[in-house]
Amino acid sequence: MDIKLYNTLTRKKDNFIPLNGNEVRMYSCGPTVYSYAHIGNFRAYIFMDTLKRMLEYNNYKVKHVMNITDVGHLESDSDEGEDKMEKAARKENKKPYEIAQYYTDIFMQDMEKLNIEKPGIIAKATEHISDMLEFVKEIIKNGYAYETSKGIYFDISKLDKYPVLSNRNIEDQIAGARVEVDPEKRNPFDFAIWIKAPENHIMKWESPWGLSYPGWHLECSAMSRKYLGETFDIHTGGVDHIPTHHENEIAQSKGACGKIPAKFWMHVEFLQVDGGKMSKSLGNVYTLKQLKEKGIEPLAYRLFCYTAHYRTSLNFTFEGAMSSQKALNRLREGYLKHKEGNEKIDKSVIDGYKMRFLETINDDLNIPSAMGIVWEMVRNAEKSKQIADLLLDFDKVLGLDLINSKKYIEEQADIEIPEEVLKLMEERKKARVEKKWELSDKLRDEIQNMGYIVKDTKEGMTLEKM
């Protein structure tokens, strides 16, 4: 079945066909590890993971690379301010490498909690300095860069077109720019690909231009080419990457290889808070840990992200996230009810669900609509293992770990329930599925005699100690 994906490069939904047979090569811009990743960042990685899962569901083999920025990302995405890693290191009185390791570890743990599959290749910028240096030399050799007292700059006037991703009008922007343009630059939008390190700069490497370090955009050009080749299928990132980071990546690759590296450029819209941007610099960010403290599981946050299409912004509120937690509980209960059900559903109904789900996810990853189909299945009055199996099949894309529903429900109960009570609960669940109401009431009384109150709520059965 066709897959259509919105491509920022062409500004429309294009038919997706991999460049190389059954293999999809995909590169995702990863985190800058100077602080905790916030839930806004994770919206981007949940999108990346769901996209990859959708491609795998369509039987493609995905070669996935994600970078870790541990050097060179200055405070602004263009060339202003201090290196974020070094700034954090000074603040925390640690070495930049220690900062990078600490936040990378936590980032990876959070990815796991969100059930985000680890990309096959995780490439750290500091481990690819020689590849980047090579890239700079090629750009210079091809006449696309020049040296100033500050570093090596990319000369955008040498390109056939700049920008190609965004509609921004360079002239207007230059006129309205508030920052003073470096007089050594040939064009105001020229950007540093290699930066000469000031005396007190910690992270620096030998180069033909003395001790220096790479510009932020360079790592993605060099590492994507190293692992995926000069041209590959998909490049992902947040919408904030469109005007500068990805534009400059394209410029660099054109400078070195004469090609736009990726065929599809896909961008996820921002998670907002109180209607405004959620970002570290504004100080209005939440982490998964803070959500957990309020009783919202990472997977509930994943489900919350499915309430909006990836190309529309999503406003975060704790009430909204709590609704997703309740919805997740209902989904787990619903899955278990079907798992325990005995009814036989016509194959055409099951095939219908499957076809609609596939059509929906293949239409530019329309997960909110796909969730509509999931809920329809959960609500199906006929409780059947066929639906439970299909929910697990769809979960290959959704990544909600439904197979472990029972475990999560028990953990949620947050009380140590004796085996005997659990057994009675199971029997009662079965009785209710089989509509044996008398037996169900009898079992409820038995459970009560053992000191527990059973309640039948919309979210399923709950248990409270008396």
Ligand code: AMP
């Ligand atoms: P950073 O660590 O700042 O380089 O950002 C990592 C990723 O998170 C990038 O893909 C950004 O585009 C993305 N990102 C940052 N803030 C948000 C947000 N509020 N909502 C969605 N994605 C975001």
Ligand code: ZN
């Ligand atoms: Zn990048």
